[in-house]
Amino acid sequence: MKSLASIMLLVALASGCVMPNVNHSGNPFGGGGYRVMIVHESGDLDDLTPEQEVIVFSTAAGSVRHYCELHCAQNNNDPDFRILDPDSPLDRDDPCFTKAKLAAEKKGLKPPYMAVGNGRRGWLGPLPPDTQAALAILKPLGSE
Amino acid sequence: MLYHGEQIFGDHNFRQLIGNGRSVMAGGEPRYLVDGYGEPCSKPRVSAYGSIQGATPFHERFTVLSREEIRERAIDLERTESRVSDLINFSSKDQNGTSYCWNNGVVGAVEACREMAGLPYVSLSPASVGGPITGYRNVGGWGEDALKYISENGIARSELWPDNAIEPKYMTAEVKADYENHQILEWFDLETDNVLQLWTMLVHRIPVPLGLNWWGHLIYGCDVVVQGNSLLTRIRNSWNDIWGAKNKHGVGGFGVLEESRSRGSQFGVRAVTASRSKRAA
Numbered sequence: 001m002k003s004l005a006s007i008m009l010l011v012a013l014a015s016g017c018v019m020p021n022v023n024h025s026g027n028p029f030g031g032g033g034y035r036v037m038i039v040h041e042s043g044d045l046d047d048l049t050p051e052q053e054v055i056v057f058s059t060a061a062g063s064v065r066h067y068c069e070l071h072c073a074q075n076n077n078d079p080d081f082r083i084l085d086p087d088s089p090l091d092r093d094d095p096c097f098t099k100a101k102l103a104a105e106k107k108g109l110k111p112p113y114m115a116v117g118n119g120r121r122g123w124l125g126p127l128p129p130d131t132q133a134a135l136a137i138l139k140p141l142g143s144e
Numbered sequence: 145m146l147y148h149g150e151q152i153f154g155d156h157n158f159r160q161l162i163g164n165g166r167s168v169m170a171g172g173e174p175r176y177l178v179d180g181y182g183e184p185c186s187k188p189r190v191s192a193y194g195s196i197q198g199a200t201p202f203h204e205r206f207t208v209l210s211r212e213e214i215r216e217r218a219i220d221l222e223r224t225e226s227r228v229s230d231l232i233n234f235s236s237k238d239q240n241g242t243s244y245c246w247n248n249g250v251v252g253a254v255e256a257c258r259e260m261a262g263l264p265y266v267s268l269s270p271a272s273v274g275g276p277i278t279g280y281r282n283v284g285g286w287g288e289d290a291l292k293y294i295s296e297n298g299i300a301r302s303e304l305w306p307d308n309a310i311e312p313k314y315m316t317a318e319v320k321a322d323y324e325n326h327q328i329l330e331w332f333d334l335e336t337d338n339v340l341q342l343w344t345m346l347v348h349r350i351p352v353p354l355g356l357n358w359w360g361h362l363i364y365g366c367d368v369v370v371q372g373n374s375l376l377t378r379i380r381n382s383w384n385d386i387w388g389a390k391n392k393h394g395v396g397g398f399g400v401l402e403e404s405r406s407r408g409s410q411f412g413v414r415a416v417t418a419s420r421s422k423r424a425a
Contacts, residue, residue, distance in 0.1 A: 092419035
């Protein structure tokens with residue numbers, strides 16, 4: 001799976017995209033900050049592979065959560081990083097997450113998926129297969 | 145592996161928790177939770193499996209894992225630092241001598257679910273749940289009732305309603321509007337005393353409020369702990385961070401129960417309202 005993700009990334013780079021599924025049209029998810037949202041069916045225990053569970057829940061150094069805590073836009077000292085159920089209403093949260101969810105639905109994505117936006121560019125697609133592949137998407141957008 | 149200084153409570157030392165040694169296991173009078181909001185009950189209240197309003201019964205969504213499967217998952221969750229207790233980075237609730245463990249345990253589980261969802265930490269008020277249920281009396285009760293209230297109404301922030309203020313004066317228009325920011329959206333009914341169902345929930349990172357008749361207390365389960373050949377239950381209490389061990393984030397309230405002490409009335413809490421819960425202007 002790791003090699004498949006790497007091949008997909010290389011194909012995307014070779015085809016002229018900076019990232020697979022990068023949205024170049026405006027400010028992905030708005031808000032002017034780096035935000036990450038992962039949507040998965042929380043009541044379905046088979047929704048995630050063991051490697052994807054590590055993406056979503058690991059708090060170890062070098063994990064996706066650790067990266068997001070350090071790099072996501074801060075709101076009252078809390079990073080704008082969400083792990084959400086598809087049924088969670090978002091009308092009480094930051095509008096950027098609603099925008100990301102609507103973009104995912106427009107794209108026909110089914111959970112589990114990941115949305116990353118930095119106010120200029122973004123990535124929207126199926127949840128990567130493992131932490132390494134997820135960070136390969138997160139880091140370029142997070143460092144802009 | 146245990147946290148530094150973490151204590152295991154089992155048949156040999158459970159009296160440390162209940163104080164008077166009067167328990168079913170000790171041959172004394174059963175220490176049942178209180179029913180009827182003030183009237184001691186003569187038998188434990190056990191909600192019939194499947195009877196919790198709005199709950200999905202365990203068997204309709206999950207397959208109970210074997211002990212070996214639970215052991216393997218527990219070890220893996222510890223290795224990847226992805227247990228519920230690894231994700232908790234906020235202080236324990238402090239019921240501070242009130243009889244509201246049955247609200248503190250459920251509200252604590254909601255706070256844990258918010259943390260797992262990456263939502264901003266917001267301290268939530270157990271008194272804003274128990275007060276309206278009991279008519280603002282400081283009495284014992286049932287986690288299922290707190291669950292029902294939170295799923296229908298929500299919880300107010302501690303900022304607006306202090307955690308242990310069992311007083312109706314806090315039920316203002318602003319507070320009523322705040323309740324809906326903190327509701328439970330999905331919950332699962334588990335069979336009473338079914339430890340394998342409890343552990344199956346915990347190794348899937350679903351916090352489980354657990355009412356224990358032998359303790360006369362409700363706490364919430366976080367993790368499965370592998371200790372030699374035994375499987376144990378890590379809980380989080382509501383007696384302030386001073387009680388129990390601290391996790392890697394330095395927040396306390398953690399202890400471990402042996403299997404024989406892990407049996408109780410239980411349900412799993414999963415999805416909660418996604419709200420930024422902006423601070424009051």
